[in-house]
Each structure stands twice: as structure tokens, then as C-alpha cells.
Amino acid sequence: MEGIVLAVPEAEERLLSCCLLSGGALLTCLGKGLRPSDFGYQIHGMLFDTMTKLQEGGHSVEPTTVLSELSASGKLDLVGGKEFLIRLEEIGADPDIVAEYISIIKDRSIRRDLNKSLDEIVGLMYAEPDIRALISRSEEKLFQ
Numbered sequence: 496m497e498g499i500v501l502a503v504p505e506a507e508e509r510l511l512s513c514c515l516l517s518g519g520a521l522l523t524c525l526g527k528g529l530r531p532s533d534f535g536y537q538i539h540g541m542l543f544d545t546m547t548k549l550q551e552g553g554h555s556v557e558p559t560t561v562l563s564e565l566s567a568s569g570k571l572d573l574v575g576g577k578e579f580l581i582r583l584e585e586i587g588a589d590p591d592i593v594a595e596y597i598s599i600i601k602d603r604s605i606r607r608d609l610n611k612s613l614d615e616i617v618g619l620m621y622a623e624p625d626i627r628a629l630i631s632r633s634e635e636k637l638f639q
Contacts, residue, residue, distance in 0.1 A: 502535020509588035510596035517590045533604040538574045612636040
């Protein structure tokens with residue numbers, strides 16, 4: 496049975512491309528509450544975090560400043576090096592559909608969080624002898 500994948504790298508990379516090439520795209524992401532932890536791929540979250548910190552620090556977010564910041568923080572190789580940033584520039588995603596990319600990324604983030612909670616609940620089923628406590632703790636996991 497095929498299901499929904501818990502991360503969509505194409506959507507993440509297209510969104511990062513938009514943010515790298517259009518300041519308005521990053522502001523839209525921040526306005527919609529997108530966080531680095533919403534990205535399914537850690538390197539994408541690290542890159543988004545770097546862009547966010549530049550923006551919040553009053554610096555422009557564009558390929559050269561992002562490259563410089565990643566290099567200074569020792570994260571350039573972790574995110575795939577200069578080559579990854581060049582690839583994002585080449586993607587040249589459409590900034591008019593940033594909201595769709597954000598929606599896809601946030602949807603998958605919620606699904607990953609729910610999956611993690613369900614895994615924890617399965618563990619509780621075997622560890623918690625009291626059914627009322629099991630239900631209470633399970634609800635806490637689901638609705639936290």
C-alpha cells in the first residue's frame with residue numbers, strides 16, 4: 496500500500512530557491528510561521544535557519560550573504576557546499592506559489608510529528624498497566 500511520503504524534497508528545495516532569490520518569499524515563510532524544524536531534511540532546515548537569522552539580523556538574504564554566513568558558521572559543507580547553493584539558484588522556482596510550497600512542507604511536518612507521537616503511544620501501550628493513565632498520556636502525546 497502506497498502512502499503519503501513524510502517529506503517532499505522537491506517542494507523544500509523549490510521553497511529554499513525562492514527564499515534565496517526573493518526576499519518576499521522568506522518574509523512570507525516567516526509570516527506563515529514556517530520553522531527550520533518543519534523541513535523534512537535536516538540540511539534544508541539548516542539552510543532555512545541561516546536565511547532566517549540573516550533576515551532577523553537585518554542583513555539581505557541572497558546567495559553571497561548566505562554562502563558567507565554558512566561558511567563562517569562552519570555549516571557550508573553540512574548543507575552540501577557551494578554546489579548546493581548553485582543548484583538552488585538554478586532551480587529558480589516560481590515565487591508566486593510559495594504558499595503552496597509552505598503548505599506542503601507544514602503538512603508533512605504535522606504528519607511526522609503525529610507519526611512520532613503514535614510511535615510513543617505504541618510504546619506506552621506495552622509499558623503503562625493502567626488503562627486510564629494510558630489514555631490520558633496518549634491524549635497528551637497527540638495534542639501537545
